[in-house]
Amino acid sequence: MKADHPEVRLENWRLVTLPNDPNAxxxxxxxxxxxxxxxxxxxxxQIVEMAPDKSWARTLNTHYVLGEPMPEEEEFDDRIKAGIERRIWAWPHPSIANDL
Structure with missing residues (x-):
């Protein structure tokens, strides 16, 4: 990441594949x-690149440093569930979800 860009961190994160779309x-x-x-x-x-060790990910807009992942048993809140449902249309870029 370039020094002139702030470090953006994502904690308690989870990789999500959108409904009816392979984009993660x-x-x-x-x-x-x-x-x-x-x-x-x-x-x-959409994720366009992710470190093999999942320490960082680059999306269409931002480079994230990834902290601790979300526990598997934790559920999304209603706001996030609604956001996922709204993104069914997704983006017209190649998916890397199968490589993650």
Whole structure:
């Protein structure tokens, strides 16, 4: 990541494949994002690259440093569930979900 860009972290994150679409996104709690309030739960844009060790991910708009993943037993809140449902149309970019 370039030094002139702030470090954007995503904690308590999970990789999500959109319904009816192979494009993967991340859901997590963000800090350091220039447009999203620290501590807010967010749904990212499509992942275009992810480190094999899952220490970072680059989406269409942002480079994230990934912290601890979300426990498998934890469920999404209603706001995130609604966001996932709204993104069924997704983005017209090649998916890397199968490589993640």
């Amino acid at each position: 996104v991340l859901v997590g709690t963000v800090t350091g994002h220039p447009r999203i309030q620290d501590g807010r739960r967010t749904l990212t844009t």
